[in-house]
Amino acid sequence: MDNVDLQVLRQVAQWQEQQQPVVLGTITRTWGSAPRPVGSVVAVRGDGQIAGSVSGGCIEDDLIARVRQGALALKHPELVRYGVGAEEATRFGLPCGGTLELVLEPIHAGSHIEDLLARLASGARVQRVLNLATGEVTLLEPQAAAELLVLSERTLITTHGPDWRLLIIGAGQLTHYLATMALALDYQVLICDPREEYAQGWNVAGARLLRGMPDDVVTELRPDAHTAIIALTHDPKLDDLALMEALKSPAFYVGAIGSRVNQGKRKARLAEHFGMSEAELARLHGPVGLRIGARTPPEIAVSILAQLTAERYGVTVGASDAASTAEAGCKL
Structure with a gap:
């Protein structure tokens, strides 16, 4: 519904x-x-x-x-x-x-x-x-x-009730917009952030905050073909393990914020330290979101949800781009 x-x-x-x-x-x-x-x-x-x-x-x-x-x-x-x-x-x-x-x-x-x-x-x-x-x-x-x-x-x-689930790693500013918009699109929204300084004061009505380590949360969630997982912390200690578990799951969408350069470094780490295959790494959407010229957090949230919608309906659209998504110009 x-x-x-x-x-x-x-x-x-x-x-x-x-x-x-x-x-x-x-x-x-x-x-x-x-x-x-x-x-x-x-x-x-x-x-x-x-x-x-x-x-x-x-x-x-x-x-x-x-x-x-x-x-x-x-x-x-x-x-x-x-x-x-x-x-x-x-x-x-x-x-x-x-x-x-x-x-x-x-x-x-x-x-x-x-x-x-x-x-x-x-x-x-x-x-x-x-x-x-x-x-x-x-x-x-x-x-x-x-x-x-x-x-x-x-x-x-x-x-x-919600037939689709979205797990967002990280409770930052972009997450606030992404969670709010995803709720309007009938996702069950889960936010995972074990960091006290980010989780404290977090409040998006209808979204549930989880305080466990991201990889443990992904495992406990048991992602299925109606689950999307997006990492937004920029912190490899939080993002990488969660992405490893997500990419091994049937989740229909797995994405991570960051520039093309940093996406390349991320994939190299996942392959070297966790033995992830090329096929598994090819499932990672990064930079996350569609290439629509997005600059601000709400615009980036729109680009991400547009890409999720396209994936849900099996529609092929333009590739994501670090200059227009994932915080344009990001060097992290």
Whole structure:
């Protein structure tokens, strides 16, 4: 679930608190082109006020009209489809032949929206199981490889919470911007820094600070294909061992700050002292981030997250560059 949909759930909880009737719609299937991915949500209040989006606006307009006409005074969840034919697809703003399926559910105390939000606020992943016959909801801890959405005749199961993890080594100024932006992109953010002078006073709401040695933290984290690890301390005593463990893991992205010259020295150390292979060292992104002319810490954070996003989606983009990322002109 991305932050857009999380905002919808927060709005639903607020409307519930005001004792307003609410219908929540979840995209369960799409055929052809569709404006929003499966799992996206939209909420419509009893007076027609809307939060979120599942199309370019036409489906939302239809839902608003149906709510105002009393056609969505649901007692139990209901499955609806839009855009089955070309004419209807055009009417609802879908590309020709596109089809979108929604489960509409009336929100009530048994929907457990506030409980879901509380668990998500703690950084947990949550599986929400909606009984399609009764509208009752059960919240569970998902399996590691749980699908984001599963629809059957009896239940709609959606998995919420961060699906991607970012471990940042070092709690400096750049980390503050990188962590804040990564949270907005739905990463679970972990910061590792055993240094008292950096960790003291560190505070980014939603990011967790770990005080162990970086290599131990990487090992305990058990990185998987949804994990990114980035070293930002400039200190080989902290960065090198952590990078060694990270490069041996299935992490989808491993990067380190520093100029091209210092990246070369880093790779030489990792090969000489830790016996790392050329294939392992080739996985190291350094200088970290895309070549976008970044100079300031927030700009560098943008370049790093842009590269992470490209890696996640398998998109090939321009190479990183020491003059535009990794603190331009850095000689460390």
